[in-house]
Amino acid sequence: MPNRLTVSASSTQRTFTWYALYALVIMLLSRTVVGWVGAYYEQILIFIGINITLAVSLNLVLGFAGQFSIGHAGFMALGGYSSAALSYFVLNPALMSLPLDGMLHAVLENVALAIVLFAGGIAAAIAGLLVGIPTLRLRGDYLAIATLGMGEIIRVVILNTNFVGGARGFTDIPRWTGFTWVYLIAGACVLVVRNLIASTSGRALTALREDEDAAAAMGINTTRHKVMAFVLGAFFAGMAGGLLAHYMQYLHTNSFTFLRSIEIVVFVVLGGGGSITGSIIAAAVLTVLPEALRVAQSWRMVSYSLLLVIMMLTRPQGLMGGREFHWSWILPRRKQA
Amino acid sequence: MEQFVQQLINGLSLGTIYALIALGYTMVYGILRLINFAHGDVYMVGAFFGYYVARFISTQLGYVPSMLNFFLVLAASMAGCAILGFVIERGAYRPLRRAPRLNALITAIGISLLLENLGQLVFGADPKDFPNLIPRTTLSIGVLTVSNIQLIVVATAIVLTLGLEFIVHRTKMGTAMRAVSFSGDAAGLMGININRVISFTFVLGSALAAAAGILVGLYNPKIDPLMGIMPGLKAFVAAVLGGIGNIPGAILGGLIMGTAETFTVGYLSSTYRDAITFVILVAVLLFRPTGLLGTPARSKF
Amino acid sequence: MSALLEVKDLHVAYGAIAALKGISFSVERGQIVTLIGANGAGKTTLLRTISGLLRPRRGEISYWDSDDIGKVSSSCSLSSLAPHLIVRHGVAHVPEGRIVFANLSVRENLQMGAYTRTDADGIKADWDWVLQLFPRLSERLKQSAGTLSGGEQQMLAIGRALMSRPRLILMDEPSLGLSPILVQTVFAAIRQINANGATILLVEQNAHMALTTAQIGFVMETGTIALSGPCHELLRSDDVRRTYLGES
Numbered sequence: 001m002p003n004r005l006t007v008s009a010s011s012t013q014r015t016f017t018w019y020a021l022y023a024l025v026i027m028l029l030s031r032t033v034v035g036w037v038g039a040y041y042e043q044i045l046i047f048i049g050i051n052i053t054l055a056v057s058l059n060l061v062l063g064f065a066g067q068f069s070i071g072h073a074g075f076m077a078l079g080g081y082s083s084a085a086l087s088y089f090v091l092n093p094a095l096m097s098l099p100l101d102g103m104l105h106a107v108l109e110n111v112a113l114a115i116v117l118f119a120g121g122i123a124a125a126i127a128g129l130l131v132g133i134p135t136l137r138l139r140g141d142y143l144a145i146a147t148l149g150m151g152e153i154i155r156v157v158i159l160n161t162n163f164v165g166g167a168r169g170f171t172d173i174p175r176w177t178g179f180t181w182v183y184l185i186a187g188a189c190v191l192v193v194r195n196l197i198a199s200t201s202g203r204a205l206t207a208l209r210e211d212e213d214a215a216a217a218m219g220i221n222t223t224r225h226k227v228m229a230f231v232l233g234a235f236f237a238g239m240a241g242g243l244l245a246h247y248m249q250y251l252h253t254n255s256f257t258f259l260r261s262i263e264i265v266v267f268v269v270l271g272g273g274g275s276i277t278g279s280i281i282a283a284a285v286l287t288v289l290p291e292a293l294r295v296a297q298s299w300r301m302v303s304y305s306l307l308l309v310i311m312m313l314t315r316p317q318g319l320m321g322g323r324e325f326h327w328s329w330i331l332p333r334r335k336q337a
Numbered sequence: 338m339e340q341f342v343q344q345l346i347n348g349l350s351l352g353t354i355y356a357l358i359a360l361g362y363t364m365v366y367g368i369l370r371l372i373n374f375a376h377g378d379v380y381m382v383g384a385f386f387g388y389y390v391a392r393f394i395s396t397q398l399g400y401v402p403s404m405l406n407f408f409l410v411l412a413a414s415m416a417g418c419a420i421l422g423f424v425i426e427r428g429a430y431r432p433l434r435r436a437p438r439l440n441a442l443i444t445a446i447g448i449s450l451l452l453e454n455l456g457q458l459v460f461g462a463d464p465k466d467f468p469n470l471i472p473r474t475t476l477s478i479g480v481l482t483v484s485n486i487q488l489i490v491v492a493t494a495i496v497l498t499l500g501l502e503f504i505v506h507r508t509k510m511g512t513a514m515r516a517v518s519f520s521g522d523a524a525g526l527m528g529i530n531i532n533r534v535i536s537f538t539f540v541l542g543s544a545l546a547a548a549a550g551i552l553v554g555l556y557n558p559k560i561d562p563l564m565g566i567m568p569g570l571k572a573f574v575a576a577v578l579g580g581i582g583n584i585p586g587a588i589l590g591g592l593i594m595g596t597a598e599t600f601t602v603g604y605l606s607s608t609y610r611d612a613i614t615f616v617i618l619v620a621v622l623l624f625r626p627t628g629l630l631g632t633p634a635r636s637k638f
Numbered sequence: 639m640s641a642l643l644e645v646k647d648l649h650v651a652y653g654a655i656a657a658l659k660g661i662s663f664s665v666e667r668g669q670i671v672t673l674i675g676a677n678g679a680g681k682t683t684l685l686r687t688i689s690g691l692l693r694p695r696r697g698e699i700s701y702w703d704s705d706d707i708g709k710v711s712s713s714c715s716l717s718s719l720a721p722h723l724i725v726r727h728g729v730a731h732v733p734e735g736r737i738v739f740a741n742l743s744v745r746e747n748l749q750m751g752a753y754t755r756t757d758a759d760g761i762k763a764d765w766d767w768v769l770q771l772f773p774r775l776s777e778r779l780k781q782s783a784g785t786l787s788g789g790e791q792q793m794l795a796i797g798r799a800l801m802s803r804p805r806l807i808l809m810d811e812p813s814l815g816l817s818p819i820l821v822q823t824v825f826a827a828i829r830q831i832n833a834n835g836a837t838i839l840l841v842e843q844n845a846h847m848a849l850t851t852a853q854i855g856f857v858m859e860t861g862t863i864a865l866s867g868p869c870h871e872l873l874r875s876d877d878v879r880r881t882y883l884g885e886s
Contacts, residue, residue: 138622150619159608512742528722
């Protein structure tokens with residue numbers, strides 16, 4: 001037993017070390033490369049980071065737990081709007097009213113951002129809990145359309161809520177975020193999902209993906225695990241929404257239709273359900289692709305959808321087919337060379 | 338009271354259009370267990386086929402009596418979409434027959450996006466005015482008004498539904514369709530070519546969607562390449578409401594959806610026009626997932 | 639007598655799990671041949687492979703389509719044909735658990751049995767013969783098949799198979815879940831069908847019924863054929879008596 005405790009303690013330690021290292025690299029990058037590439041490419045990088053968060057968090061639900069949810073954009077919208085409301089109505093006015101110098105102001109701004117992002121995540125997670133408990137007893141196609149419906153209901157309710165802008169959109173949200181925060185959250189999301197998958201709960205999730213009845217017969221509380229995955233997925237989707245809000249400074253419900261949810265599903269499926277690296281790569285590639293296809297003008301979206309269909313027909317298991325990238329894939333080749 | 342009856346009339350005539358689209362969803366789901374997300378876009382293409390055929394008739398053939406004109410446009414558009422449905426199934430869905438269901442669903446979504454984007458490219462993104470095939474006249478019965486268009490929409494839908502009913506229950510192919518929807522394996526053992534039955538189902542469903550496209554063109558003459566998204570979703574909800582896979586259920590569901598929509602707009606607010614769809618969807622899924630007329634699903638996902 | 643069906647070295651697997659490990663046997667024209675064995679021995683898999691629902695990994699299924707034509711070799715015939723084409727060669731399969739189309743009427747079920755045929759006179763003749771064989775069905779023609787009792791469903795499944803006028807009928811556990819009296823009725827019908835000219839390959843758990851009805855028997859164990867011979871000999875074999883007939 002003590003042996004096992006030390007192992008887990010050291011693995012937690014290692015996780016933190018890795019994350020600290022990653023955070024350092026991100027901050028360095030944000031000071032150097034990102035400043036240097038210009039606003040257009042910075043924006044693309046930021047969208048990639050947000051999409052990675054969305055894709056990895058949905059992969060937990062869709063790829064690992066096997067629960068077909070297509071309402072992710074609804075949680076993203078909820079997180080985005082709640083965090084924006086908190087910063088717009090409460091924290092930003094408070095911050096502005098304090099007579100602070102630059103340095104302290106910047107620090108407090110980051111603290112405020114952390115608070116609103118977390119609040120947005122929590123709001124989405126609560127919604128995930130409320131939506132998840134009744135719908136997750138449905139299976140397959142029925143779950144898919146129920147989550148689609150729930151996502152749309154969230155969107156329409158926001159559309160009809162006037163104090164967050166309603167049909168005009170939510171404007172003048174403070175610009176508190178950029179490259180660093182987006183990638184800190186994306187990294188945290190990857191880490192949390194990865195560690196969860198490696199845990200006992202993670203094995204329970206994959207078991208219920210393979211055969212829900214068998215998993216239940218083994219004594220796994222399937223409902224609890226499904227709801228847990230769903231709530232955690234919603235939490236990160238809400239954070240992603242908050243990041244988007246405080247980068248774009250503007251939110252409109254049109255950005256959160258079920259097409260947005262489907263886009264996230266496409267990231268996961270094309271990357272390969274059950275592969276975190278697959279989700280990351282697919283989110284990055286599919287964010288860049290429409291931009292790269294801009295030269296093709298009006299054919300851009302046609303070729304995007306055509307590629308999607310061709311990909312499904314030729315490589316239905318997705319890019320990574322459920323596997324993870326591992327350094328051993330490239331390192332031996334280097335040795336040979 | 339008059340307003341109530343008037344809303345009911347409007348709702349039912351809108352509902353027949355949803356019902357026609359819902360039939361295609363429900364038939365394909367019954368046979369393949371696939372939510373054919375592209376179905377709403379086939380309906381959009383049907384409306385555009387009608388638009389171009391009507392323009393061709395008026396420029397090349399000159400004057401044609403309005404009812405004949407309507408039938409020509411309807412028939413041409415139904416034929417065109419039947420071919421489109423056949424090609425979609427053959428090219429995109431058949432290769433995935435043994436793949437996981439998720440992949441087939443994503444492919445359907447891909448086809449849907451493809452049709453929408455191709456539509457914007459080929460037809461143009463701006464809304465077009467659907468030609469006035471039949472001059473609108475209104476009939477007043479007491480305080481109620483009914484337009485001839487509404488009567489034509491409902492009559493056409495009834496004729497088509499009866500035709501479908503005949504095919505499904507009185508022909509060999511229709512019986513084979515029902516057999517395949519019960520068990521593909523057992524149907525194969527009878528010598529039924531399952532792929533041919535599936536193709537036939539897509540042809541039938543797409544032709545009905547095209548008819549809905551023409552009827553909506555008469556009813557509400559603005560058409561655009563994204564017009565299929567919301568009616569597609571609503572028709573899908575109608576199919577779920579009636580019990581997906583169940584043909585009378587799709588018709589009932591369509592009528593309920595149409596009525597619910599006009600009542601929401603009439604008594605609440607038009608901003609909730611689409612929300613009511615999803616409220617009904619979620620309510621059905623939570624309280625009666627098999628729909629009003631559906632039977633419990635036999636197989637799990 | 640000549641062979642109607644010959645299976646050679648048939649291997650079938652579900653993913654990595656081998657279900658049939660090199661099955662070889664043949665069925666002579668006009669016989670009733672039975673396959674007995676425990677659950678999981680591969681009996682159903684074998685029938686599903688012959689009728690095209692499963693694809694073999696390896697092996698050959700030869701089938702003599704008509705009396706004069708030579709051998710149609712498997713790799714290009716039965717083992718690569720889709721089920722609906724195999725039916726056209728005169729092979730009918732009565733699946734396990736009597737899968738009748740519950741949403742269709744009894745009449746429609748029988749009509750589906752004759753799906754591949756266009757000879758109206760022949761269909762009429764077979765229709766009459768099926769209803770004569772199972773008079774219970776003629777009272778229920780308009781009823782939906784899902785409302786029939788288990789025994790009636792089995793009769794319908796067999797009758798439906800007969801409607802394709804098969805040369806070879808594959809029957810999977812026709813006695814499953816039936817009362818002893820109904821088992822007698824079904825087996826009497828099987829004998830009558832055989833007397834009428836069809837060859838029957840019968841898979842059964844009810845080894846006693848099967849061995850007293852058939853002429854030739856094969857005993858399957860975990861994907862292979864363990865024992866074979868004329869049924870009267872198998873009935874005397876100690877192994878069979880102990881394992882499958884429950885005698886000590």
